[in-house]
Amino acid sequence: MSRQRHEPKNVAPEIFTADDGQPKGQHIKNVLTALVHDSRDGELLPSERVLAERFGAARMTVRNVMVELESQGLVRREAGRGTFVQHPTLVHSEIFRSFSEDMRMRGMVPGAKSYRSRTRPAPRDVAAHLDVAPGTLAHFIERVRTADGVPMALERTNLSAERFPTLLTEMGRDDSLYEVLGRVYGTRLETAEQSVSIARLSPADARRLEVPDYDPAFLVERTAVDAMGNIVEYGRSLYRGDRYAIQMHVSRSANR
Structure with missing residues (x-):
């Protein structure tokens, strides 16, 4: 059975493709950091595939940003389940x-x-x-x-x-x-x-x-x-x- 797509909630679509003059990776990081801060602790985030489509970026670029957010303690990744918001302790x-x-x-x-x-x-x-x-x-x-x-x-x-x-x-x-x-x-x-x-x-x-x-x-x-x-x-x-x-x-x- 294919996994159900989990789409970003309450986010204006133009945010993902906005041209703010920053490198693609930095733009993705800024948007996802804001998304994490606006989400509840433990909330499931969209998959790397969905985010890559929305940003028009390679999945590896999105993955590198997720790894960075994980190192900052903003998200936690669980194999087979997805990536979840983790507010700092x-x-x-x-x-x-x-x-x-x-x-x-x-x-x-x-x-x-x-x-x-x-x-x-x-x-x-x-x-x-x-x-x-x-x-x-x-x-x-x-x-x-x-x-x-x-x-x-x-x-x-x-x-x-x-x-x-x-x-x-x-x-x-x-x-x-x-x-x-x-x-x-x-x-x-x-x-x-x-x-x-x-x-x-x-x-x-x-x-x-x-x-x-x-x-x-x-x-x-x-x-x-x-x-x-x-x-x-x-x-x-x-x-x-x-x-x-x-x-x-x-x-x-x-x-x-």
Whole structure:
């Protein structure tokens, strides 16, 4: 049985044959790179034969471009199945940074959506982590953090309303929380205690992160403190398991 042709989706036909003055191989690479970035992770790409026809190029030229994209981690090729989109995995390292700062350092544009915030009496467990009495007013902020428009993490964090009374009026959906704390209150977060575990995304959380129900995720629990050692923030955030890897520095103890 012959294999069904898989045609490029949502791509203007003239893109393939556009004369942009670049060498054919570079033109193919530019178009396919844009196609990969606009496709979902794991999506099947058209075959080399179909792409060669669309570009009016030799299959070997298309194959060389695919090999280059594979070396860059943008696609993965599976014998007998085809070539699939593979979005890069981001390393969640030990270095303490805000999400916005981390994404900018990677050359990506940080953002957010599905923003919710409110001030509420702190539940007992949140109060304990913030080192305040249960029932003390605390700000709760929840949002989906994005990089280049792609959902990456579901952040849920808590801060003292007594210490940061106007935070929710100062804070915008896309703002870096840490930058707002520094600009408005002169508070700089210096260190954090963090624990990481594996969780399964509930259907509601999976929809917000645009992944299948019950996909694995990293649950990152963080308590951040300022230069004086005062607790500033306590949060529990979910990072997409298909987009992140955890990096840790380990060493032997000195007496071994």
